[in-house]
Amino acid sequence: MENKLYLYPGLIRIWHILNALLIILLIISGLSMQYSDPMNPFMRFDLAVSLHNISGIILVFNYLLFILANTISKNGRHYRIQLNGLINRLMVQFRYYTFGIFKAEDAPFPVTKKMKFNPIQQVTYFMTMYIFMPLIFLTGLPMLFSGALIRQLLSENAYFVTDILHITVGFFLSLFLIIHVYFCTIGAKPYSNFKSIVTGYHEGKH
Numbered sequence: 001m002e003n004k005l006y007l008y009p010g011l012i013r014i015w016h017i018l019n020a021l022l023i024i025l026l027i028i029s030g031l032s033m034q035y036s037d038p039m040n041p042f043m044r045f046d047l048a049v050s051l052h053n054i055s056g057i058i059l060v061f062n063y064l065l066f067i068l069a070n071t072i073s074k075n076g077r078h079y080r081i082q083l084n085g086l087i088n089r090l091m092v093q094f095r096y097y098t099f100g101i102f103k104a105e106d107a108p109f110p111v112t113k114k115m116k117f118n119p120i121q122q123v124t125y126f127m128t129m130y131i132f133m134p135l136i137f138l139t140g141l142p143m144l145f146s147g148a149l150i151r152q153l154l155s156e157n158a159y160f161v162t163d164i165l166h167i168t169v170g171f172f173l174s175l176f177l178i179i180h181v182y183f184c185t186i187g188a189k190p191y192s193n194f195k196s197i198v199t200g201y202h203e204g205k206h
């Protein structure tokens with residue numbers, strides 16, 4: 001018997017697809033600017049800069065859509081972390097990911113309408129969306145709009161520090177993306193979760 005739960009509201013699905021595409025473009029253009037051989041770049045430098053800037057600006061507006069979606073729908077409650085007993089819940093989920101899952105044990109926190117994220121998902125999604133995303137904007141936007149101002153008001157070093165912070169947060173977001181996509185393959189079938197984030201319906205195992 002198929003067991004379907006409507007878990008991803010329309011606005012969240014629109015935000016997510018745009019977010020994924022923009023972040024992929026940002027990673028490709030960012031890596032090209034940082035690591036390409038200038039004589040033989042992966043992407044022409046000026047094109048990479050424009051693509052990075054435009055995608056970054058659209059990402060900020062798209063992020064506002066995420067905040068709006070989580071404010072006007074009930075989706076936001078999935079991001080409210082209950083601190084009481086959190087470490088214990090994280091350990092239980094960690095044990096499942098490292099042992100239980102390979103012994104075909106049942107998930108300790110099955111997906112329900114009330115709790116669609118397991119504790120590890122909840123903490124990583126919270127950190128990504130409410131800490132790392134704001135940090136990437138807070139370091140990227142000043143470099144885009146007031147690089148000269150940062151240099152004048154603070155110092156050349158301040159620009160350098162902002163840049164390093166931006167690259168570091170970008171690194172963690174890229175890492176998140178790889179781990180996120182890998183963990184999304186853990187579902188009823190390896191492609192089930194990918195289908196869910198497009199259709200909105202989660203497919204259970206039964």
Ligand code: HEM
Pocket residue numbers: 007008012016019020023075078121125128129173177180181184193194195196197
């Ligand atoms: C190729 C790129 C991506 C793919 C294929 C992908 C896939 C998925 C899938 C299948 C889900 C639903 C399963 C679940 O809730 O865990 C999901 C949810 C989610 N993804 Fe992604 N993702 C991608 C990129 C990203 C990026 C770049 C971010 C953030 C920077 C992100 C953040 C999230 C969040 C926060 C949710 C939960 C949304 C909610 O229900 O409130 N994803 N993703």
